[in-house]
Every structure is written in structure tokens, then in C-alpha cells.
Amino acid sequence: MQLAAIIVSLVLTAVGVALISRAVAQIYRFVKIGQPVPAGSRTDNPKQRSITLAREFLGHTRMNRWGIVGFAHWFVAIGFLTLPPTLAQAYGQLFQADWTLPWIGDFLPFELYIEFIGVMTILGILVLITIRLLSLPSRAGRKSRFAGSKAWQAYFVEYVILTIGAAILTLRGLEGAIHHVEHYEAAYFLSYPLVVAFRGLSTETLQNLIYLTAMIKIGVSLIWMIVVSLNTNMGVAWHRFLGFPNIWFKRNADGATALGALQPMTSAGVPIDFEDPGEDDQFGVSQVEHFAWKGILDFSTCTECGRCQSQCPAWNTGKPLSPKLLIMSLRDHAHAKAPYLLAGGGKDAEGEEKATAEQLAGVPAAALAEAERPLIGTAEENGVIDPDVLWSCTTCGACVEQCPVDIEHIDHIVDMRRYQVMIESSFPSEAGTMLKNLEKKGNPWGLPKKQRLAWVKEVDFEVPVVGEDIEDLTEVEYLYWVGCAGSLEDRAKKTTKAFAELLNIAGVKFAIMGGEENCTGDSARRLGNEFLFQQLGAENVAMLNMAFGEDDEDESTKLPKSKKKIVATCPHCFNTIANEYPQLGGEYEVIHHTQLLQHLVDEGKLVPVTPVEGLITYHDPCYLGRHNKVYTPPREIIAKVPGLRNEEMHRHKERGFCCGAGGARMWMEERIGKRINNERVDEALSLNPDIVSTACPFCLVMLSDSVNGRKNEGKAKESLTVVDVSQLLLESVRTPAVADDADADSAPEPEPVK
Structure with missing residues (x-):
């Protein structure tokens, strides 16, 4: 028994270590396929990033939103990271059944910890298995957050953890028996019933059981290692490694989710200058290798838990978009295409192959075939992402908010939209009318600018207009940014008039820009027309800076940000001016009208x-x-x-x-x-x-x-x-x-x- 256990364990160890080393190197090279990111954008404030990582992992701050699931997962995750000493002890027990780790093997706090975490890992994984087993039949089809996930991978990982946990507990009982524990001891406070059960066996039998159980523990661990090494796109297993760098490199060092502002469009890690773009600038994403390396890391980290899917309004109303399935499709495509890309393959702007025939000679046929697939295309076109999937997204942020490993779904969706809109001119036809209206009239409805002031005639108090009734905004406390809907849409105008009247009643001095307002560009940017957003935003920032009394020639006249107060009734305007206009040189203090009204109350x-x-x-x-x-x-x-x-x-x-x-x-x-x-x-x-x-x-x-x-x-x-x-x-x-x-x-x- 001992000889068989040693041979099996060492052979599996040699194979497993070799394969996992190769897999780690493959994933590292694979992630580097992605484009660079702007300097410092993912590595600023390393101390805060480390604190964020520790908080999110040790506190399970995102997982714990899901109640018992988060609680159970915490013990499974902690067990995975802290129970490897038991694996080391199992190797020693192959050669000497009563062997213990030096220094800490009989250290009471260590033994207590192993007992507790070992049992809680078993209970935790049993809870997760039960939830998965109950969810699939009770919530068939789209109602289950696991719909579309690779079930065999999840069950494989879960049962591996269960088996290893059971082996740890069994070994504890056998250790107590072979060490002649005759009465209850704190070191075996949970495994003592097993100690009692094994105590009557002969020494030889106990030794053989230890050899067998240690082999099972080591063998199952190494089989898991071999399987995940051969499946580098197995996110349900790899997330336990990749989740740490993915969280550390998240957009915001303070831990805030990747919501609010969209990121500027970049090419090769440098923001594109839309006034003078380079000839080789890449507009958006048309191939998987055009994503930034953080995007590739995102795809590989997805654990297929389906929390994003369960919250997605598109998925919940029968549309083809599932944030989970989108990320999984990009991951699987990227991994399948990786051998081609790592061999130097790729297409230039004209669609010509960059690599020579010699470079691609050793690339598998499957990878070459994957390279020919369009990133965006229908099923007939063998596309990776169907256009209906891409255009179903409302950018509501539910997926980003719920993701436990900080995947930035919206940024990736908008990057793909940018290429479709700006290069392919491929988007839903109705949106074209909106874009034309924004270009010609500065609002989505295409109404004349003078219409923005029509609502002012419907109130019985004075509403100052900058440039007409007052010279600039230094004379008032707030600029009320009315927005396109608030000025032009009949139902939204009721809100505008109500809010203006409340400000008047409260004695708050405010003014509006009237016909000088343009659309902030929110819809254009999220549709993917970054150029139009930049144009509208630049015009608005220049207009606002002038209205706030800023003079480029005289720095002394510039107001501090705290004095440049804007209030908006539209959250889209609020978000754009507050979070995105700083990218264009517009720094303002922006609040939503409900925040101001609460303050006034x-x-x-x-x-x-x-x-x-x-x-x-x-x-x-x-x-x-x-x-x-x-x-x-x-x-x-x-x-x-x-x-x-x-x-x-x-x-x-x-x-x-x-x-x-x-x-x-x-x-x-x-x-x-x-x-x-x-x-x-x-x-x-x-x-x-x-x-x-x-x-x-x-x-x-x-x-x-x-x-x-x-x-x-x-x-x-x-x-x-x-x-x-x-x-x-x-x-x-x-x-x-x-x-x-x-x-x-x-x-x-x-x-x-x-």
C-alpha cells in the first residue's frame, strides 16, 4: 500500500507541477496579447490597491451581498488558501504514517485552526453544491443564474474540494488514533468522533489507511491541477488565482466599481487625439487582441457564477444578452485564438495577414480557423458576439455592480460598439436619426435651440439666462443644467418647471444657459460614437468655462471648482458633467436635483x-x-x-x-x-x-x-x-x-x- 501510494502520488506530482507551470506561463503570455493601458491607470496608489484587495477578499465584501452563499464561499476560499500545510503533511505521511510537520505540526493553535477550517470548508462546499443542485431544476432555463455555465467544470471543482476536505478530516481522525489519543483533547475537538472510530484498529491497518487517504488527498489535488492546466479557459477554477490580480488592477484603487465615467478611447495605451488622430490609431475593438490586457484578464477570471446574468435587464426580458455568456464567449474565443496570436498572427487595417507562412506553420488548424471568425457577427457569419447581443445592453451597470471579481463588462461592450459605429457604421438604424440630430441641432429630437427656452414662458417667476439676463455665473449660486429632455420633452418639462419653482420658493439664486446648452453627449458616447461625444463635450466645456468667468489669459479670474456649482435634473447629464467632462478639461461641482432638494428641506x-x-x-x-x-x-x-x-x-x-x-x-x-x-x-x-x-x-x-x-x-x-x-x-x-x-x-x- 505504501509503495503504491508513493509511486502514484509522485508521478501525479511530477506531471501536475510540469503542467501547471506551463499553464501559468501560457496565461501570462496570453494576457500580454492585450493592448497596453494608459501609464499608471492600473498601478497608481499600490498601497490603496493592496488594501482594497485585502478588504474584498478577507471581508468578501462583494460575495456577502448574497447572504449564505457569501458566508459559505468565504470558508471555501480561506480553506483553499490556508490548508496547503495539510498537503505537505500528507506527503510526509506517505513515507512515515505518524509523521507531523516540524515546529507547527503539534502546535495547538495550528491544530485547532486545521480542525475548524477543514470542517467549515466541507460544510461550505456542501452548501454551494446544494444551491447549485436546487437552482438548476427549480429555476429552469433563463431563470437560473447558472444557465449557460459549464456545469461539469463547476461540479468537478466542487466535488474535488469536498473530497479533499473529507480526506483532511479523515486524516485527522487517523492521526489521533495512531498517536494513541485515549481521551478527548482540544486538538481534535471536531475530529474526535473519528479518532474514537479508528482507535480499535491495529497499527498496521492505521498505517495503511493513512497511506491510502494521503494518496487520495494528494492524488485528487494533483488531478485537479492537471485538469485545470489542460483547460486554461476554466474560469471556475482559475478565478481563485486570477481573481487577486484582477481585483488589484481594477479601475479604481479605492475599490469603487468601474461605473460612472466611461474611459477615454485609447490606441496602444494612449488616448486618441480626435483633433489629430494618428494614421495607425485603432478605433474601438474589432479583434479580441484589441482589448486591453486588463480585458483579457477579465475574461479569464470569470467564474461563471451568473450573478451578472441574474440581474441583467436584457436577459430577464428574453433578449440574447447575458453579461456572463458574453464574457465567456470572449474568453473561449481568445484562448482558442491564442496560439495564432502568440505565433505573430494578426491582420492589419486592410485585412492582410501580418505573419509569414513560416511563422504560422506550427499553429493548430483550430486556432487558424478561430482567427478567421469575426468578433461581431451573426450565427450565419460565425461571429463570436451576435449584433443583437451587443445592442441589447442598456449600460445599467447591474453586471459590474454584482460581479465578485470586478469584471468591467460595460467598458468592453462600449469598446466593441465604438468600432461598429465609427469604422463599420453598423448600428440600429433608429439610432442614426439621433446621431444626425445631435450633429446638426445639438439635441436628440432635432428641435431648434430656441425651443430650449419655451418652458421659461410657462412659469410666473424670473429664470435668468446667462448672456441675456446676467453676464456670467458669478452672480448666482447654481447653474441649472436643464438638459435636452428637461427642455424639450413635455413630461420632463414638468419636472423642470417644478424644480425651478422649488428653487424660487427656497430663495436659491440660479440661472440657465438656455439655447447655449448642447446635449452632453451621453447617448452618443454609450452608443459608441466617441468622436461626436468629444465634439459636443468640448463645446459644452468651453461654454461652461466662459460662463463661470474663466479667462484663459488671466489665471486670477478662474473660479475654484467649489464655486462652479451645477445642478442637473437628468442623471445622465449629471454623470457626464461630473465624471466625464474632467477628461475634457471641465472641472465642476455637480449635484443632482434630489440632493439639493433634500438639503433645502x-x-x-x-x-x-x-x-x-x-x-x-x-x-x-x-x-x-x-x-x-x-x-x-x-x-x-x-x-x-x-x-x-x-x-x-x-x-x-x-x-x-x-x-x-x-x-x-x-x-x-x-x-x-x-x-x-x-x-x-x-x-x-x-x-x-x-x-x-x-x-x-x-x-x-x-x-x-x-x-x-x-x-x-x-x-x-x-x-x-x-x-x-x-x-x-x-x-x-x-x-x-x-x-x-x-x-x-x-x-x-x-x-x-x-
């Missing part, structure tokens, strides 16, 4: 007194909530309005469900599956509310359209309204004229003057 400058009766449910706009973490102000405003009873939808805050308008989807038809706004409204209707509230003009339009449709179908009560939070607040702050008249009629007649 707290200060007593706005006092909600008139009851607004009814049950209300609040919808979180993605670009206000997930992208910018503004969840509390709208809810606090609602809580201050007397009469309202707030009830949350099942999906809210970090797990809020998109309205369907983000990522330029506002301007595209929704032809596949259920409409996303209908899915969201149906969730709201399950609460039977009187009011559905939000804080975004895009959401307001999408939810209103769906509610009106549901009313026509008889599925929603006619009294149901969709309003912005500011409209609710204004209704409560105002003292109704009807109430004043009623009070006057009921007042006693004054006595005649004598």
Missing part, C-alpha cells in the same frame, strides 16, 4: 406641509443609483412629504431594475422579448401603488409610456400617476389655493368697527 427652506395621499413606490434611475451611489436623497424627500406611504419594489437600490433607456436604448426600438419598461412597471403594479416616482427624465418617459399602455390593457388603475420626486415635493410645499378659499369662507365674520 433639511435647512427648512422648503417645508412640505400639504398631504399627498397614496401608496408610492420609487424607481432608482441606474445613472443616479448604481453609477453614482445616490440612493438616499429621493427617499428622504418622499419620507418628508406627509400622507405618502412608501413601499419598495423587490428590485431596488443596488439591485434596482433598469427602465430600458440607458446605453442609447432610449433611441432604439425594442423588438426582442418583453419590453424592459413593461417588466419594471409590472413589478411596480404588483404593489398596487397610487404613485410611481423616479428622478430621471428618461425613466419618467419610459415608465409613463408603460403605465399608459397597461391602463389601455386594463392592467393598471386609471388614477395611477408617474411623477418626478420634485413634483411631489412641490405639491406638498405649495399651499393649495382651494384650501385658502375654503378657509376664508369658513372664517367668522369680523365685528363691525364701532
